[in-house]
Amino acid sequence: MSRTSGSVAGAPLVDALPLGREIFKHAGTVSTLDRARLLRQRPSTVWLTGLSGAGKSTLAYEMERRLLARGSLSFVLDGDNLRHHLNRDLGFSARDRQENIRRAAEVASLMNEAGLIVFSALISPRREDRAMARTIVGESRFVEVHMSADLTVCESRDPKGLYAKARAGLISEFTGVSAPYEEPEAPALRLDAGRLTLEQAADELMNVLHGLGVLQ
Template sequence: MIEKKHETNENIIWHKQHVEKEDRVRVLSQKPCILWFTGLSGSGKSTIANAVELELFKRGRKTYLLDGDNVRHGLNKDLGFSEIDRIENIRRIGEVSKLFVDSGLIVLTAFISPFRSDRQIAKSLVKYDEFIEIFVDTPLEICESRDPKGLYKKAREGAIKNFTGISSPYEEPEEPHIHINTEKHTVQECTDIVINHLIKHGYIQGDENDYAI
């Protein structure tokens, strides 16, 4: 294994901008944060994240959704699925999410992100209240029965190596901010749970129709 060492270049200096994070937050009238959806493949992360973003959009909130497959078409297309590459995949997403938070947006990420240490690194990049870990808790057998992309079948046949839940571990969040059980709740109910959390903790403003769950 070749370890890459990152050298600090003394000629690289942080350039201070005239428009700062506080200015963007004031204009957007929302509290920026990362909604970090984690769970097994097929758990419903992307489906729920999309539904949450749509609801936020309807409410006039400024958002951006980073999806696991989508970023591998561009930003992370040079990465494979080895443990090292998967760690780098999440590191880059964490850094990009940090930039979105600095821009004043509510950024949603839908990634398996199987390792607690990687999620902790992403969390450490922003303020303690700017990272909201959302555990989309769906049993492996249900995820495998859905298998929307046929990946579990390929993993069982040995065609895909290091597949989370089959040949690679998934470390469940120990204390997620939001715990969604997709066996008990519909997509709409899961969306309401997330939206109500954002309202309750002051990330967005609500109305009289909220807090239904």
């Protein structure tokens, strides 16, 4: 029997190869706790969600820089970068978006196992998909952060010219224009990206990570 990892409108998302008797899980002698102690941090995934142009990647890289300066090791999983490599075979249908999120969450989970703090910067417009990511990463490690910005603010920035192309009909299923965005109902932090400076947003997120015990 094949395994599937989710569905969209009742259709299986991924037709995974069946696991036979020849495939086993192997446990190492170094635990995640050992790695966390070495790095003096609590492995977590900070999931930054919001419209294109809300500043997710900008904040993620600023946080990575700040954590490095204080001696904490983190890594940014940027949605665009993943689509250049691991997820280059995926489009932007609901099915492909869900698989995009699943793969990103699996990578984040592995990085957490390695002891790292991960900043995942993806639009991830559907609550269902973000809930899946939370399940994959684990409730205790998942920190959802909503980069909240009005569509007009994001369009005024439009650093990649994507909104203009979407308005012209050159990009289909573009979040905020021709595809919906479902805001998080109870994120760990909601940042008004249209009002806060990068420094202010990073300060607020640092405070939350300290409060949650991710940073000591």
